[in-house]
């Protein structure tokens with residue numbers, strides 16, 4: 001069953017990320033001064049404070065850095081257990097908290113190779129919003 005997907009609210013600082021997501025591309029900011037790849041998407045470098053960033057198309061690939069299986073949870077998510085919450089370390093460096101989808105939760109492991117998938121997301125009124133970044137395992 002599909003995990004709930006709440007649409008994000010794009011703003012002027014992260015718009016390139018969401019425009020990329022609409023096309024299925026993972027677009028991230030990189031600091032022009034120190035080359036740090038920034039997550040979550042914003043136009044200020046958390047490493048050096050520079051506000052000079054350039055957006056680039058990332059590979060969308062990474063590895064599972066850590067993961068946990070949620071088997072019981074109250075509320076709307078109770079219908080979709082078990083599911084995997086993970087930190088994915090992108091090949092470009094950042095670690096992203098995310099869900100691993102299209103998987104057998106019992107067979108997701110640290111080090112598994114993953115790729116970005118963008119899932120349809122809806123807002124409070126049930127209208128569709130920018131797709132949500134999640135990951136699926138490509139190699140365990």
Ligand SMILES: [Zn+2]
Nearest residue numbers: 031034045048
């Ligand atoms: Zn920087």
